[in-house]
Amino acid sequence: MIQLADDLDRDQPTRDEVIYERVFDAILEQRLAPGTRLSEDKLGQVFGVSRTIIRKVLQRLEHEGVVEIHRNRGASVANTTAEQARQVLVARQAIERAIVLSACEHIQVEDLQRLQLLIQAEQAAIQAQDRGRALRLSGELHLQLAEACGNEFLANFARMMVSRCSLIIAQYETHAHPLCSTDEHAAILKAIAEKDSELAVGLMHEHIQHIEAKLVLSEPSANQDLAAIFAED
Amino acid sequence: MIQLADDLDRDQPTRDEVIYERVFDAILEQRLAPGTRLSEDKLGQVFGVSRTIIRKVLQRLEHEGVVEIHRNRGASVANTTAEQARQVLVARQAIERAIVLSACEHIQVEDLQRLQLLIQAEQAAIQAQDRGRALRLSGELHLQLAEACGNEFLANFARMMVSRCSLIIAQYETHAHPLCSTDEHAAILKAIAEKDSELAVGLMHEHIQHIEAKLVLSEPSANQDLAAIFAED
DNA sequence: TTTTTAAAAATTGTATACAAAATTATAAAA
DNA sequence: TTTTATAATTTTGTATACAATTTTTAAAAA
Known part of the structure; x- marks a missing residue:
């Protein structure tokens, strides 16, 4: 039997790799806006896989910095300050x-x-x-x-x-x-x-x-003074 | 009810964080030599947790570059060329x-x-x-x-x-x-x-x-010519 | 002996069940 | 009405069962 794989993993991409790419692309193309919650269940249903694979994908995305995971509170698209x-x-x-x-x-x-x-x-x-x-x-x-x-x-x-x-x-x-x-x-x-x-x-x-x-690097309005914003009312 | 947690996850470390630290330390202190296989089952038994947590730890260690994971072949301590x-x-x-x-x-x-x-x-x-x-x-x-x-x-x-x-x-x-x-x-x-x-x-x-x-950056002997090594025999 | 083949064992990959926690909805008290 | 407390729901965390793959072992053929 010839050993083709040798030391490299150059087979076809796995399901989690495909899903990773798709979520990654969606975030970078702004189809998923910063702050959007990424429910494990819903993502699993969208891609037809169990939460096991979704969790793996989300953890990788967190490591790359495009997703935030809060303990017991799930993942969301990163909201950079x-x-x-x-x-x-x-x-x-x-x-x-x-x-x-x-x-x-x-x-x-x-x-x-x-x-x-x-x-x-x-x-x-x-x-x-x-x-x-x-x-x-x-x-x-x-x-x-x-x-x-x-x-x-x-x-x-x-x-x-x-x-x-x-x-x-x-x-x-x-x-x-x-x-x-x-x-x-x-x-x-x-x-x-x-x-x-x-x-x-x-x-x-x-x-x-x-x-x-080209960036306007002021903190987003969410942290601003609400009283000032509604002063005209 | 007062919300202490707020936005930060500054609670006590989780089990997977503790295990991550321990494996990380073991690798950096050379108690786990490069190339050592890291079986999910064995690690799980050592730390008294299921493979689920061990897999999470190993994936994080892979991201940090101190562990290599090969598909269907498990994890091992990174062997840097x-x-x-x-x-x-x-x-x-x-x-x-x-x-x-x-x-x-x-x-x-x-x-x-x-x-x-x-x-x-x-x-x-x-x-x-x-x-x-x-x-x-x-x-x-x-x-x-x-x-x-x-x-x-x-x-x-x-x-x-x-x-x-x-x-x-x-x-x-x-x-x-x-x-x-x-x-x-x-x-x-x-x-x-x-x-x-x-x-x-x-x-x-x-x-x-x-x-x-201070480093001797030649490829390790495993890749050298075996015939030359045993020429004196 | 060496190589090939087949079966067995071990290991990883994935789905799922249940536990734990957080969130939401509802009802009672101020 | 507003606040507080409780229950129901949703969501995440973890263990486990089973499937898929690899590795090991054993046996058969060269």
């Missing part, structure tokens, strides 16, 4: 810097070509005014850049940061802003291709700063 | 840099005092030739520095990096080396206290490099 959002962006700056430095050393030509195609797809989404798709592709670009630099730990951190940032953008970005320009992505990629690490790091830093600048 | 070890150290450099920068901005006087006490405890462990305790305290120092800079995401990454590095040191450090000097820790803390971020970052970078220098 403004202070947490600032912290996430500091952490993301650190991770993206490391990724750019590593990419300048290790990126392959095929990776660069693949990333170029992603930028084109992002551009197309922007021209089609498809904000959701553009945001998703932007995240995918950062993620694939992380994976291309061949450091599974940096890539893992990048995944956590990108998903968390998507949630934050969903929660704090005012819709008055125009869609992200792909020029910045292209410039970063060009600098990496030319192995100009200093330039690439600087461009990436500015890029993340631009993302931050 | 030399290449992975190099990647971890690159990622850790990035995280520690961000922590030092953040600490220079946000650290409080009380935090500095607490960290000083930890350095003294580490020094005592070194003089007592208690290598395990010294290693543990060194990790704790890095962790508490991360927590003191008030960024929960950086602190979370730091926890993952410190635990993973402990595993790597257990696996790859030759015992010929003298125990870590606490001078480096003290110097870093001094630079942070004086808010000299450039110096602090540089010292931290060197510190991690020194840790790396």
